[in-house]
Amino acid sequence: MTRPKESKNENATAASVDGRYFQLAGSAEAVFEPGSYVVLERQDGRRVLGQVDDLTFEMGGPFQGAGRIFGVVSDNGHGLDTHEVRPFASATVEQADASTIELLYSGTPATLTIGSYGSDNATARLLANRFNRHTFWCGQSGSGKTYALGVVLEQLILHTSLPIVIFDPNADFVNLGGRPEGNASGMEGLPSDRDIRVLRPSPANTRALVVRFTDLPLRARGAILHLHPLNDREEYNELMRLEETVGTLDPANVVPRLRDRGTEAAEALAARIENLRVIDWAVWSGPRETATEILQHRPDATVLDLGGFANPDEPLVVAMAVLEDLWAKREERKPLLIVIDEAHNLCSPEGESPLHVAVREKIIQIAAEGRKFGLWLLLSTQRPSRIHPSIISQCDNLALMKMASPVDLKEIATIFGFVPAAMLERSPLFRQGEALFAGSFVPAPMLVKMGNRLTPEGGSDLHVPLRP
Numbered sequence: 283m284t285r286p287k288e289s290k291n292e293n294a295t296a297a298s299v300d301g302r303y304f305q306l307a308g309s310a311e312a313v314f315e316p317g318s319y320v321v322l323e324r325q326d327g328r329r330v331l332g333q334v335d336d337l338t339f340e341m342g343g344p345f346q347g348a349g350r351i352f353g354v355v356s357d358n359g360h361g362l363d364t365h366e367v368r369p370f371a372s373a374t375v376e377q378a379d380a381s382t383i384e385l386l387y388s389g390t391p392a393t394l395t396i397g398s399y400g401s402d403n404a405t406a407r408l409l410a411n412r413f414n415r416h417t418f419w420c421g422q423s424g425s426g427k428t429y430a431l432g433v434v435l436e437q438l439i440l441h442t443s444l445p446i447v448i449f450d451p452n453a454d455f456v457n458l459g460g461r462p463e464g465n466a467s468g469m470e471g472l473p474s475d476r477d478i479r480v481l482r483p484s485p486a487n488t489r490a491l492v493v494r495f496t497d498l499p500l501r502a503r504g505a506i507l508h509l510h511p512l513n514d515r516e517e518y519n520e521l522m523r524l525e526e527t528v529g530t531l532d533p534a535n536v537v538p539r540l541r542d543r544g545t546e547a548a549e550a551l552a553a554r555i556e557n558l559r560v561i562d563w564a565v566w567s568g569p570r571e572t573a574t575e576i577l578q579h580r581p582d583a584t585v586l587d588l589g590g591f592a593n594p595d596e597p598l599v600v601a602m603a604v605l606e607d608l609w610a611k612r613e614e615r616k617p618l619l620i621v622i623d624e625a626h627n628l629c630s631p632e633g634e635s636p637l638h639v640a641v642r643e644k645i646i647q648i649a650a651e652g653r654k655f656g657l658w659l660l661l662s663t664q665r666p667s668r669i670h671p672s673i674i675s676q677c678d679n680l681a682l683m684k685m686a687s688p689v690d691l692k693e694i695a696t697i698f699g700f701v702p703a704a705m706l707e708r709s710p711l712f713r714q715g716e717a718l719f720a721g722s723f724v725p726a727p728m729l730v731k732m733g734n735r736l737t738p739e740g741g742s743d744l745h746v747p748l749r750p
């Protein structure tokens with residue numbers, strides 16, 4: 283669809299009544315697309331860089347459209363003046379070339395290379411300093427969310443010292459620390475001096491993904507044991523005392539200690555713990571170092587592999603312990619990017635078990651108030667409706683992969699009003715590896731063809747076995 287850039291375009295004109303937005307019109311020969319970067323040459327000879335937001339046309343007939351203005355290109359072509367806001371009555375319109383588009387990045391600090399964009403395949407970069415916002419990552423299953431997420435996280439680990447924790451339900455990121463000598467893929471890997479911890483469920487391994495029962499807030503401990511503070515007054519009360527009795531000891535001691543107490547409620551609580559088989563969960567630390575203790579040192583990246591637990595409550599327990607601890611220590615203001623892949627597992631509006639509710643409320647709280655404490659969320663999911671609305675509404679960055687459902691796209695358009703609607707509407711046609719980035723971490727909305735990963739994916743798609 284895009285016009286060759288070298289043909290000077292006499293077929294389209296633009297005008298702006300406010301110097302911020304422009305209207306454009308032209309004949310059938312001048313074909314732009316939503317998202318095209320354009321240079322508008324005003325009658326005073328100054329060149330203005332803008333982006334087409336919207337276009338309508340009839341087959342073979344004239345087209346009309348509108349777009350936004352980013353700034354005026356300096357005389358030497360090396361800068362972009364974003365302060366001059368001047369209306370103009372008429373300007374010629376042409377596609378911006380890669381070096382002019384590059385001006386969008388002028389004056390921005392460290393950037394993360396993620397792929398290419400625009401008709402000239404310019405290098406697409408994210409603004410590293412804008413990960414101090416919450417980010418929403420969305421696209422239908424198989425659209426490439428996890429792959430693209432990996433590309434971005436690798437760049438963050440390469441170019442920033444922002445620590446990252448990844449809640450990884452499908453073991454997709456367990457190779458993040460894979461060293462070139464240790465993988466046969468021929469990939470570059472990440473520098474060996476980066477501290478990358480991969481914590482996986484294991485009953486015996488000393489570096490397993492574990493948390494401590496007594497570190498959990500009382501409400502979460504009650505939720506694990508299906509106890510209600512009023513409906514189950516006596517047992518709940520024993521649970522409160524358990525801290526004094528058990529401290530940080532091995533969970534295997536919990537039941538004997540309770541039985542030692544000899545009260546009816548302690549006996550009931552012991553039976554409950556046994557019946558639910560909670561003690562058998564692989565998630566309890568015993569003397570091992572817990573995920574919260576490891577995160578306290580803020581490794582460059584910590585992967586929490588939530589997939590391998592036997593009980594579906596165990597991933598929720600990990601999330602609760604980690605998020606609760608981060609929140610409790612928020613005044614330390616130690617920045618952390620909290621990445622949650624398949625985030626509907628932890629903050630869907632529908633989860634109703636007390637543990638689900640507790641985890642979701644913690645995430646809602648971090649979404650609402652975590653930013654100023656350096657707790658920044660990056661949430662990935664398939665549909666906007668699968669994440670609680672008061673969490674999504676706090677997100678300033680959007681990465682959108684293919685999404686075919688018009689209902690979902692409409693919702694995205696409502697929540698992320700800053701994204702040109704015509705660019706969103708193209709999402710159903712995105713190929714694998716294409717993503718729309720918009721919001722504060724890009725200088726302008728851009729459709730990116732994602733670059734390659736540096737480390738091998740963990741859980742990529744399985745192929746159907748064929749017969750020879």
Ligand SMILES: Nc1ncnc2c1ncn2[C@@H]1O[C@H](COP(=O)(O)OP(=O)(O)O)[C@@H](O)[C@H]1O
Nearest residue numbers: 422423424425426427428429714715732742743
């Ligand atoms: N940009 C890309 N380049 C190469 N392969 C990709 C790319 N994006 C996705 N894939 C492949 O497509 C499959 C699905 O991608 P994935 O990221 O797991 O999707 P999602 O997380 O949205 O379900 C994976 O096997 C992955 O390797």
Ligand SMILES: [Mg+2]
Nearest residue numbers: 427428429623
């Ligand atoms: Mg995925």
